[in-house]
Amino acid sequence: MDTIYALASAAGKAGVSIIRISGPDSLRSCAEMGAEIGEHDRKLVKLIAQDGSLIDQAFAISFGNGRSFTGEQVVELQTHGSPAIVSAVLGRLKSIGLRLAEAGEFTRRAMDNGMLDLAQVEGLADLIDAETESQRRQAVRVFNGALGELADGWRVKLVRAAALLEATIDFVDEDVPVDVYPEVNELVGVVYEQVSHEAAGVRVRERVRDGFEVALVGPPNSGKSTLLNRLAGREAAITSDIAGTTRDVIEVRMDLDGLPVTVLDTAGLRDSDDVLEGIGIERGIARAQAADVRVHLLVGELNQAPASDEGLDIYLKSKADLSESEFENAISGVTGLGVDRLLNQVSAYLQDQVAGAGVATRTRHQIALETAASALQAVMTGLEDGHFPVDLLAEDLRTSIRALDSLIGRVDVENVLGEIFSSFCIGK
Known part of the structure; x- marks a missing residue:
């Protein structure tokens, strides 16, 4: 070598x-x-x-x-x-x-050379790229072998379950348990629950790695760009009284209580004959609907911008510095009124999303976990049926084991190695 x-x-x-x-x-x-x-x-x-x-x-x-x-x-x-x-x-x-x-x-x-498994390699890459405390903590857990430990524990249970099933195939006339289904069902059920939980938490963990998105939405001149500048601490967006000033999505990245957050300033929502402004509005709506949090800045008669079925929608009375009336959820990008309250609300929501989300952090992990969970679901269904061919149940268990082994590189994963290692610097 x-x-x-x-x-x-x-x-x-x-x-x-x-x-x-x-x-x-x-x-x-x-x-x-x-x-x-x-x-x-x-x-x-x-x-x-x-x-x-x-x-x-x-x-x-x-x-x-x-x-x-x-x-x-x-x-x-x-x-x-x-x-x-x-x-x-x-x-x-x-x-x-x-x-x-x-x-x-x-x-x-x-x-x-067996010093790291594949998941630890991915954790190391994330650790090197970590910019916030939450990213560091998440990457350290993976680099320290947390995902590998889970996969090893699942493997032990599933290998035991597969051995019990295959014993009924190969040694039907020998001294084997008469009814192994209850133990197999218990082993598979425990692993299925844990694997499903890990798969469900991948999206949030990906957000910790890549950054959450908070979109500022509302009609023209509702104070979105002014608020963005207040949050950024600099003139990140042009502000004016002319409607349609913001035509594309402007992004500002920030560290919010240890979480990576990108704040999006979107084009003002209105009907427009301007083709370029129309494109900007469409892009803004699409980004806002995909965001984790949407902050709706309301003016006039509190006209509401479109919400989404996912994430958090916060509605605030904008330009509170120009209003004489009191409003509980008022905010002003000029004076800073309500900004700390908004940040605390967003932080609390995102922290709640992160809590207990699991260890798996990548789409690759999610695919492997969902493949394993699907195979385990088939096993449980077959066990409940009582007449499903045992050899097919055993094969479903092997499918699940192979999927979980791919998490840490026990099986062939050459197609993902090039992409992973290319993210490292020459000296790493």
């Missing part, structure tokens, strides 16, 4: 830069640069150029086989963070005959 290398820290000037080397020639290549180090060791070393001159004094740490991130012999060189030093060290490793790592290759080797 090739020995690979890459810069594992951020590019550019820094206090310290880390260069990672992984593979069978890690120790030899370091020794060739003048950095003699043991199989599992750490020491201060001098890195020597091909002409014998000093490149840098660095701290080297080596990790033996089975004790490193990749599971291979690994050496990490902590050099001074000068771009010139990093370039010189990388060039020296190339001249020795090592190969620059491909995107995500270190993590791919960790999975191939």
Whole structure:
């Protein structure tokens, strides 16, 4: 196997830069640069150029086989963070005959060597990309193996259930339980409940990873853009008294109590002969209906914009700074009146959605879980019938086991690996 290398820290000037080397020639290549180090060791070393001159004094740490991130012999060189030093060290490793790592290759080797399962790889990718506290917590759970633990527990129960059923097929004349159906039904029922719960929570977990959406909707000049600017803390949208100023959806990303939220400013809802404005209104309605929360800003006679069957609809009396009358749900993007109350309401709703949503985070997980749940439902139906062929029930159980195994990469998942590893940087 090739020995690979890459810069594992951020590019550019820094206090310290880390260069990672992984593979069978890690120790030899370091020794060739003048950095003699043991199989599992750490020491201060001098890195020597091909002409014998000093490149840098660095701290080297080596990790033996089975004790490193990749599971291979690994050496990490902590050099001074000068771009010139990093370039010189990388060039020296190339001249020795090592190969620059491909995107995500270190993590791919960790999975191939059994250090991580597929779900943990996905969790690591999410952890690297995490911008908010909720994203970090969710990614850490997956990276720490929470989904793998669930899948392993489900597998044990389903293998036991399949063994009981197959015993009635293969050993009908031997000493086997006369009626295994009650235990099989109990095992399958428990797994079905848990798998269905996980599948139902994927959408919310995806939102934690990719961001929830809160749409501001209402007629023209209802204060949507002003409110967006107040929430953003900057002039993100143009505001004016001219109807139709906002023609496309304007997005502002924010951290709301640890949750990633994108606020959408949509075009004012009205009948318009302007083709471009009409397109903007249609796009705004579509985005609003798909959003997790819609904030309806009402003016005049509290005309209501279209709601949706999903998510939360909040109705507020807009431009409260211009009104002399009191209104319980009033808001003003100019003065900030009611803004904190709105944010608290949105946060409470989203936090409630996240609570207890489970561990699975991706559409791939949802498909596998729903496939498993469907097969388990067929098993329970067959058990209830009492006359369904046992060999077909056993096959449904095997289908469910295979689907759950795909969560952590126990079965062939080559079609998803390229997409997953391409999201990593070269040094990871």
